[in-house]
Every structure is written in structure tokens, then in C-alpha cells.
Amino acid sequence: MERKECIIIEELLPLYIENITTEQAGSLIAEHLKTCKSCNETYQKMKIEVRITTGSENAKPRKQTLWYLNSLKIWYLLCPAIALVCNVFQLSSILKLYGLILAVISVVCILSDFFSCGTWWDMENLIFQQKAREEVKRKRGIFYTRPILWALPAILVLLVLVLPQILNHICTYMI
Amino acid sequence: MWEEDIGDLYKRYYKDIYRYVYILTLNPDDTEDILQNVFLKVIKNMKSFRGKSSVKTWLFSIARNESLNYMAKNKRKAVAADISRITITVSDHMDEKLLQQEEIRAVIRFIQNQGEPAKSLLILRLLEERSFAEISGVLGQSDTWCRVNFFRLKKKMADALEREMGWDQCEK
Numbered sequence: 001m002e003r004k005e006c007i008i009i010e011e012l013l014p015l016y017i018e019n020i021t022t023e024q025a026g027s028l029i030a031e032h033l034k035t036c037k038s039c040n041e042t043y044q045k046m047k048i049e050v051r052i053t054t055g056s057e058n059a060k061p062r063k064q065t066l067w068y069l070n071s072l073k074i075w076y077l078l079c080p081a082i083a084l085v086c087n088v089f090q091l092s093s094i095l096k097l098y099g100l101i102l103a104v105i106s107v108v109c110i111l112s113d114f115f116s117c118g119t120w121w122d123m124e125n126l127i128f129q130q131k132a133r134e135e136v137k138r139k140r141g142i143f144y145t146r147p148i149l150w151a152l153p154a155i156l157v158l159l160v161l162v163l164p165q166i167l168n169h170i171c172t173y174m175i
Numbered sequence: 176m177w178e179e180d181i182g183d184l185y186k187r188y189y190k191d192i193y194r195y196v197y198i199l200t201l202n203p204d205d206t207e208d209i210l211q212n213v214f215l216k217v218i219k220n221m222k223s224f225r226g227k228s229s230v231k232t233w234l235f236s237i238a239r240n241e242s243l244n245y246m247a248k249n250k251r252k253a254v255a256a257d258i259s260r261i262t263i264t265v266s267d268h269m270d271e272k273l274l275q276q277e278e279i280r281a282v283i284r285f286i287q288n289q290g291e292p293a294k295s296l297l298i299l300r301l302l303e304e305r306s307f308a309e310i311s312g313v314l315g316q317s318d319t320w321c322r323v324n325f326f327r328l329k330k331k332m333a334d335a336l337e338r339e340m341g342w343d344q345c346e347k
Contacts, residue, residue, distance in 0.1 A: 011323075013326060014322050014323045014325070014326035014327070015322075017326060018322065042330055044267065045329065045330045045333035045334070046326040046327075046329050046330045047267065048265055048266070048267050048329060048333055049265065049266045049267070050263060050264070050265050050282070050301050050329070050332075051263065051264045051265075051266075051301065051304075052198065052261060052262075052263050052282075052298075052301045052302050053194075053261070053262050053263075053264075053302075054194050054197055054198065054260050054261050054262075054302075
């Protein structure tokens with residue numbers, strides 16, 4: 001007897017909680033809840049109020065991620081552009097210096113790739129880069145986060161700069 | 176009736192929709208991708224919106240469809256890994272309490288384990304106390320379905336927490 005009633009009461013509980021039962025039904029349910037322990041428990045559980053909130057401070061794209069990707073893009077353009085400018089204006093001494101700098105940069109980047117950290121001499125910058133990389137990693141995959149990516153344009157330019165000399169060497173050997 | 180331009184909509188509803196999609200996916204990057212798709216779709220379909228429901232309801236149903244498609248297409252499964260941004264309060268008329276990390280995780284896990292309309296129903300209702308009428312518009316279910324199932328799910332949730340966390344304090 002009690003069981004059957006409980007099934008029906010449980011079915012009506014949502015309406016009871018929302019106060020949209022008729023008065024008569026409401027008082028019936030209230031009475032039942034007083035006497036029936038299991039139904040009362042169900043009632044209490046249904047009545048719990050749960051509120052979820054999420055911080056929205058991150059609802060916009062993060063500056064760090066943008067900074068990382070944008071500076072990467074600029075670097076890719078700038079690196080060959082400087083070499084080209086030097087070449088066009090026949091600034092051979094500057095070009096040599098530039099090649100040296102690029103060689104240092106690429107060595108640093110490749111080494112950093114092995115030790116998986118960017119600018120180890122600057123702690124603050126390191127942490128900053130780490131954070132930016134983590135964001136980028138989640139969005140673009142692991143490749144974009146490797147320091148070697150920063151070395152690629154430098155290596156490319158170096159290759160172009162050094163290639164004539166290498167060819168020269170080979171030719172002289174051949175002869 | 177579409178004098179309102181997309182910028183207004185974006186500004187007004189971005190956060191609300193962001194929260195909903197975030198709880199669905201639990202991944203900030205996916206959430207951003209989905210939000211982009213949602214507003215693209217809104218721009219595309221603005222003309223076909225007839226005003227059968229409120230704008231907000233319409234936006235949320237687009238957000239829901241986009242999220243589900245996105246999750247299916249990219250084979251994503253929401254994992255409650257990073258829950259640092261989520262806070263949950265529980266109150267039973269007498270006192271209010273903030274849930275601990277583990278409890279939050281349990282709640283989120285419970286929500287994620289539900290099948291689809293139920294999951295969205297829980298999220299939409301628990302996030303901002305949306306009216307059942309509004310939710311029923313988003314989910315395409317009847318008002319009564321939402322009402323009854325919401326309370327049932329809440330009971331189930333309390334049961335699950337009780338089992339997992341040894342929760343008693345909440346049911347006095």
C-alpha cells in the first residue's frame with residue numbers, strides 16, 4: 001500500500017516543489033512527506049539548489065597566445081627581408097654580420113629545443129613564453145611550441161647566404 | 176524586426192553562451208571555436224529567423240547544435256580536467272555551501288555522464304536559473320518534460336554525490 005503511494009507521490013514531487021499542485025493535492029503530499037521517510041529524503045534532494053558559475057575573465061582570446069603567434073609571423077617575414085635588403089644595396093659587411101647573428105640565433109634556438117626552454121637567461125621571459133606555449137600547444141599542436149620553429153627562417157637565410165661559397169668550394173675541389 | 180545588429184547580439188549574449196558551451200565541452204579552446212561557428216551561423220541565418228521564439232532561445236539552440244556537431248566531428252569528449260574556473264554552490268534553504276574541488280569534479284562528471292537533452296537541461300538550468308519555458312524552447316522538448324526531468328536528475332545527482340563523497344550534510 002505504502003509503496004504504491006510513494007511511486008505516485010514521487011511523480012508529483014516536481015509539481016509540488018514548483019507549487020503548481022492544487023491545494024488539496026498539495027496538502028495530501030505534505031502529509032505523506034511527514035510520515036514517509038524515503039519520500040521525504042527524495043523531496044529534500046530534489047529541493048537542493050545548485051548554482052554553477054564559471055569565471056568569465058578568460059572568455060576572450062588571450063593576449064599571450066596572440067603575441068606569440070604574431071611575433072612568430074613577423075619574424076618569418078623580417079628575417080629574409082633584412083637579408084634581401086642588404087643584398088640589394090650591396091652591404092656585404094652588414095650582411096656578414098647579419099649572417100653571424102643569424103647563426104648564433106639558430107644555434108641558440110636549436111639548443112633550446114634540446115633543453116626544451118626558450119630564453120634561459122631571462123627567467124621572467126621564460127615563464128611568459130612557457131605560458132604562451134601551453135596555450136598555443138592546445139590550439140595548434142605541439143610543433144608550434146618548439147623553439148626550433150624560431151630557428152627555421154634563420155637557417156633558411158643562412159643556407160642561401162652560404163650556398164654560393166659551398167658551391168665555390170665544391171667547384172674548386174672538382175677542378 | 177531584425178534591426179538589431181549582430182554586434183549587439185554578440186555583446187549581449189557572448190558570455191551567457193560561452194558559459195553554457197564551456198560546461199558542455201570543458202575546453203576553453205574548443206569553446207572559442209564553437210562560439211565563432213555559432214555567430215557565423217547566426218549571421219548566415221538571420222534572415223530565416225522568424226521570431227517563433229525569443230532571440231536568446233534561438234541563439235542557445237544554435238549553440239547547442241554547434242557544440243554537439245563539433246564534439247562529434249572532432250571526436251571530443253569532455254573531461255573534467257581543468258575545473259579551476261568552475262564554482263558550485265549548494266543550498267538547502269538553511270545554509271549555503273561552496274563545493275570543494277573533488278565535489279565539483281563529481282558534479283561535473285555526473286552532468287557529463289548524462290545523455291544529451293538531459294545534459295543540456297541540467298547545464299542550462301543550473302547555470303542561470305533559466306525558466307523551463309525557455310529551456311524547453313532550446314531543447315525542443317515540452318515544458319513538462321523539462322520540469323519533471325530536471326527534478327529527477329537533481330535527485331539522481333544528490334544520490335551520486337552521496338555515494339561518491341559520503342555526502343550527508345546536504346540532506347540534513
